[in-house]
Amino acid sequence: xxxxxxxxxxxxxxxxxxxxxxxxxxxxxxxxxxxxxxxxxxxxxxxxxxxxxxxxxxxxxxxxxxxxxxxxxxxxxxxxxxxxxxxxxxxxxxxxxxxxxxxxxxxxxxxxxxxxxxxxxxxxxxxxxxxxxxxxxxxxxxxxxxxxxxxxxxxxxxxxxxxxxxxxxxxxxxxxxxxxxxxxxxxxxxxxxxxxxxxxxxxxxxxxxxxxxxxxxxxxxxxxxxxxxxxxxxxxxxxxxxxxxxxxxxxxxxxxxxxxxxxxxxxxxxxxxxxxxxxxxxxxxxxxxxxxxxxxxxxxxxxxxxxxxxxxxxxxxxxxxxxxxxxxxxxxxxxxxxxxxxxxxxxxxxxxxxxxxxxxxxxxxxxxxxxxxxxxxxxxxxxxxxxxxxxxxxxxxxxxxxxxxxxxxxxxxxxxxxxxxxxxxxxxxxxxxxxxxxxxxxxxxxxxxxxxxxxxxxxxxxxxxxxxxxxxxxxxxxxxxxxxxxxxxxxxxxxxxxxxxxxxxxxxxxxxxxxxxxxxxxxxxxxxxxxxxxxxxxxxxxxxxxxxxxxxxxxxxxxxxxxxxxxxxxxxxxxxxxxxxxxxxxxxxxxxxxxxxxxxxxxxxxxxxxxxxxxxxxxxxxxxxxxxxxxxxxxxxxxxxxxxxxxxxxxxxxxxxxxxxxxxxxxxxxxxxxxxxxxxxxxxxxxxxxxxxxxxxxxxxxxxxxxxxxxxxxxxxxxxxxxxxxxxxxxxxxxxxxxxxxxx
Numbered sequence: 001x002x003x004x005x006x007x008x009x010x011x012x013x014x015x016x017x018x019x020x021x022x023x024x025x026x027x028x029x030x031x032x033x034x035x036x037x038x039x040x041x042x043x044x045x046x047x048x049x050x051x052x053x054x055x056x057x058x059x060x061x062x063x064x065x066x067x068x069x070x071x072x073x074x075x076x077x078x079x080x081x082x083x084x085x086x087x088x089x090x091x092x093x094x095x096x097x098x099x100x101x102x103x104x105x106x107x108x109x110x111x112x113x114x115x116x117x118x119x120x121x122x123x124x125x126x127x128x129x130x131x132x133x134x135x136x137x138x139x140x141x142x143x144x145x146x147x148x149x150x151x152x153x154x155x156x157x158x159x160x161x162x163x164x165x166x167x168x169x170x171x172x173x174x175x176x177x178x179x180x181x182x183x184x185x186x187x188x189x190x191x192x193x194x195x196x197x198x199x200x201x202x203x204x205x206x207x208x209x210x211x212x213x214x215x216x217x218x219x220x221x222x223x224x225x226x227x228x229x230x231x232x233x234x235x236x237x238x239x240x241x242x243x244x245x246x247x248x249x250x251x252x253x254x255x256x257x258x259x260x261x262x263x264x265x266x267x268x269x270x271x272x273x274x275x276x277x278x279x280x281x282x283x284x285x286x287x288x289x290x291x292x293x294x295x296x297x298x299x300x301x302x303x304x305x306x307x308x309x310x311x312x313x314x315x316x317x318x319x320x321x322x323x324x325x326x327x328x329x330x331x332x333x334x335x336x337x338x339x340x341x342x343x344x345x346x347x348x349x350x351x352x353x354x355x356x357x358x359x360x361x362x363x364x365x366x367x368x369x370x371x372x373x374x375x376x377x378x379x380x381x382x383x384x385x386x387x388x389x390x391x392x393x394x395x396x397x398x399x400x401x402x403x404x405x406x407x408x409x410x411x412x413x414x415x416x417x418x419x420x421x422x423x424x425x426x427x428x429x430x431x432x433x434x435x436x437x438x439x440x441x442x443x444x445x446x447x448x449x450x451x452x453x454x455x456x457x458x459x460x461x462x463x464x465x466x467x468x469x470x471x472x473x474x475x476x477x478x479x480x481x482x483x484x485x486x487x488x489x490x491x492x493x494x495x496x497x498x499x500x501x502x503x504x505x506x507x508x509x510x511x512x513x514x515x516x517x518x519x520x521x522x523x524x525x526x527x528x529x530x531x532x533x534x535x536x537x538x539x540x541x542x543x544x545x546x547x548x549x550x551x552x553x554x555x556x557x558x559x560x561x562x563x564x565x566x567x568x569x570x571x572x573x574x575x576x577x578x579x580x581x582x583x584x585x586x587x588x589x590x591x592x593x594x595x596x597x598x599x600x601x602x603x604x605x606x607x608x609x610x611x612x613x614x615x616x617x618x619x620x621x622x623x624x625x626x627x628x629x630x631x632x633x634x635x636x637x638x639x640x641x642x643x644x645x646x647x648x649x650x651x652x653x654x655x656x657x658x659x660x661x662x663x664x665x666x667x668x669x670x671x672x673x674x675x676x677x678x679x680x681x682x683x684x685x686x687x688x689x690x691x692x693x694x695x696x697x698x699x700x701x702x703x704x705x706x707x708x709x710x711x712x713x714x715x716x717x718x719x720x721x722x723x724x725x726x727x728x729x730x731x732x733x734x735x736x737x738x739x740x741x742x743x744x
Contacts, residue, residue: 029086031079034367035122035259036096036161043090043161047098047120048360049316050081051110054101057087058117059094060158070153072099081360093271095127095158096120100316104147106139106340109319111310113138113147119256119312121364123159126235126260127270130311131155132243138310144341156311157237159257162272164375166279173283173377176291177418178226180443180486180562181620184610185293186225187494188567189251190233190265192590199593207267208274212281217288223570223603224610227291227420229382231495233278234294235260237302240309242583245515250585251495253384254302254350256311258368261376275376282377291379293420294372298354298365299388299427305351306341320360323353323391323398345398347388349428356389356406365389365406370415380420382445387425387432400432402439417441422489436477443562446474446488453492454503454526456659456691457551457736464661465653467691468640471663472625473560479624486622488561492552493569498579500552500569501599503527504545505534510577513584521580534577542598544736546572550605550715551689551738557609558619558687558740567591570606572599608713612740618667618682630671635684637671639664645699645728659692660733664701667743684743690716690733702728709741 029044037044045057055075062068075085097119102112116138119126134141135150191206194216204210211228220228235257238249252262261278263270268277282292301321303314313321323345347353356362372378383389390404401407410416425444426433438444452470455461469476473485493500498509507529509521530544553570556563567573568591575581581589613619625638640648641662652658667682674680686709690696700709711723716737725731725741733739 025088026073026075027086027088028077029075029084031077031082031084033122034082035120035124036159038090038092038161038163042086042088043094044084044086045075045096045098045120046082046084047075047122047316048082049100049102050360051317051319052083052100052102052112054114055083056099056114057085057096058099058153059087059090059096061094068154090161092161092163094161095271096161097153097156097158098316106145106306106318107343109322109324109343111138111314111318113310113315115147115149115151116310116315117151117153117156117158118310118315119157120159121257121312121316122259122367123235123257124162124259125160125270125272125275126157126257126263127160128157129264130157130237130240130309132240136240136309136311137307138315139307144307152310157235159260160270160272162275166276168279168283168377173286175373175377175379175418176286176289177379178289178291180420181484181622182226182614183291183420183486183562184224184226184557184613185229185489185562185564186220186223186227186567187229187231187295187491187564189231189495189589190262191585192250193567195590196587197591197593204267207265208261208277208281209267212284217284217290220290221288223607224614225290225565227293227379228285229293229295229422229564231295232297232384233262233265234258234296235262237311239302239304245583247515247583248585249583250589251582253297253582255297256302258296258298258364259371279376286377291420292377293380293382293422294378295382295384296369297384298356298368299383299385300346300348300350300352300354303352305346306344308351317360320358321354323355347391347398347427347429347432348385353388353391356404357392362405362409366409366413366416369410369419370413373415373419378419380422382422382424384424385427385432386423386438387429387434388427400434402434402437407439407442411439411441436474439481440483440487443483443487443489444477445494445564446470446477446490446561448477449474449488449490449559449561450492451526453552453555456689457548457555458526458528459659459691459693459736460526461659461691463654463656463658464691467689468661468663471555471559471687472638475624484622485560485624486562489564490556490559490561491564491566492556493566494564495566496580496582497522498525498527498577499566499573499575500549500602501545501572501574502577502579503552504548505529505574506577507533508577509579510534511580513578513588514580514582521578525579535574546599546601547715547734548736549602551736553602553606554609554713554715554738554740555689557606557613560619560621560625563610563613565606570603572597572602605713605715612712616667616682616685617670617672617680618665618685621670621672623671625665626671630666630669631679634669635666636664637666639666639701641686641701643696643698643733645701647701660688660690660696660698662698662701663687663689686741686743688733688739688741690735690737693735695735696733697730698733699730700725700727709743711739712742713740714738 194210232252266274
């Protein structure tokens with residue numbers, strides 16, 4: 001065999017593995033829908049592999065003594081690039097996979113090897129895990145240009161035939177469709193949220209059933225959460241190198257099955273039971289008025305770079321799935337010394353980038369999204385590294401395209417256009433950073449809010465001009481294209497980076513446990529340890545940290561836009577200074593539910609701030625502030641107050657040393673009309689924020705807008721909640737503290 005030759009039968013010639021049932025009867029079936037479609041009579045299998053020359057579906061049966069039997073059926077029908085056939089008598093719960101034969105020309109994206117068992121890209125469930133070793137690689141590890149002749153079946157997980165039989169109830173569980181401006185997002189990990197929860201039965205901890213339990217739902221509703229954003233639950237596998245370190249992938253940003261709920265999060269089994277368990281969890285959340293948003297990773301797969309393992313996509317359609325540095329038609333013109341591992345183009349930092357320009361790859365993504373909305377009833381998606389999926393062109397000309405096939409198709413799709421769509425508006429490249437540029441109806445993670453607020457509350461801001469812009473909804477990013485303030489998903493922390501407690505406890509990352517010499521994770525933390533690195537018994541340091549953490553949380557909850565809270569921040573969760581615990585599937589990452597932690601005061605702060613937001617539409621407005629009265633003779637809808645008690649001037653806005661500001665928000669009346677066009681009225685609010693490291697004497701403005709006010713939230717020790725203050729009075733605003741007053 002000559003590596004790279006054009007003989008389309010070469011991969012067949014090297015396949016000396018045979019099955020006694022390889023000629024078992026297969027009905028023609030149909031080419032749609034893709035995946036395994038069960039019926040009482042037969043199961044139809046359909047898989048896209050346009051360049052393959054032969055295809056087999058392999059069914060597995062495991063006896064009580066652990067013996068595994070593989071029965072292989074050849075799919076002889078080939079329609080428009082899709083291989084298909086129906087196998088009679090296949091029961092739900094049956095594990096299966098595919099084997100594909102065809103040319104071995106890896107530099108041109110042709111990497112067929114029938115020795116490799118392949119997961120179904122459309123499989124509704126996955127059972128088992130990967131066993132790291134040479135067999136999971138389609139190429140020979142010693143001679144990468146040559147195909148491997150090691151069979152991978154024993155080392156591979158398998159797809160599972162699933163019967164769609166979940167009972168959503170008489171009303172079918174309609175979507176909640178909560179308005180963006182009324183939303184509060186809570187980012188959490190399915191396993192980590194309940195792994196240590198003592199009130200949940202042990203067998204349910206870390207599972208979909210545990211997450212959908214009454215204890216969790218009661219906690220979230222009491223806190224004021226309206227939507228949970230689940231870290232990736234698509235079936236994923238750990239990177240092979242993590243096994244060498246004794247670690248595993250915890251976050252799940254290593255997807256291999258875009259239709260399958262991750263089986264390890266199921267309490268009832270992974271032979272399809274994970275599907276119904278996930279659906280029941282969604283149903284429970286919906287009954288409590290909580291939406292479910294999925295963090296989805298379509299930008300890359302677990303197959304990594306060109307020298308990575310072959311699990312599914314690479315063995316079926318490597319050329320169509322992944323971006324390449326040059327058009328495949330030009331690949332023959334590569335220098336003779338060029339290796340196939342030079343041909344992948346990567347802006348995800350994970351070795352490969354899914355080519356959403358390719359019709360079949362685009363179909364895979366859209367079919368997956370529709371499935372999760374229509375069959376699994378999720379309410380929205382947060383797209384990891386979305387910029388990577390919107391690229392068009394080749395290599396250096398492959399620019400982010402806001403009219404890309406993916407964005408355009410989602411925008412017109414009747415099943416998707418009303419779902420909540422959240423962009424992580426960047427990728428791993430510099431030119432992929434597109435915060436503020438995504439078109440409606442997309443909303444975006446706003447990292448500029450995060451960075452500005454972190455700097456302000458650690459005393460490092462350059463004046464208050466940008467701080468004011470972020471508090472008011474980031475109009476500089478979102479107003480110019482017709483979007484509303486809720487286009488900004490505001491956050492202080494996320495899964496990636498310090499927790500809120502660690503943000504005020506560590507100057508530097510401490511990622512030694514990750515096994516990468518503390519080189520991984522960002523160094524741009526914008527954090528402060530307030531005098532001591534890490535945990536301390538110093539009461540004054542602890543008090544200051546808790547005050548600053550409360551400031552950050554209140555600012556997040558009450559700023560215009562959509563707040564996203566990271567699970568556990570309201571309880572003072574710590575990761576011990578690790579800002580990249582992607583491989584820490586242990587107490588480092590899990591929520592600590594013990595009630596004896598002094599940081600539990602954060603719960604009351606968060607709950608109170610979210611209650612104020614929920615009860616007062618003035619704090620979650622749809623329209624942009626205009627800095628002028630909503631009605632003739634009324635107060636300005638928004639006014640910025642200098643600590644001297646006057647409105648801010650042009651010179652004040654350019655004062656780089658000013659770190660104290662007041663924000664007046666009028667609710668009488670609101671600029672946004674009611675549901676029948678009526679004028680809405682609410683209380684007015686005055687926020688005072690002191691981001692400096694010195695106390696400040698603040699004069700309350702004296703005008704017709706507000707004559708008296710009561711303190712409804714305060715982190716200033718000298719200003720207690722409930723304190724009544726009058727116009728013209730002066731009070732001391734403690735260093736790094738805030739006070740929120742409500743009119744009347």
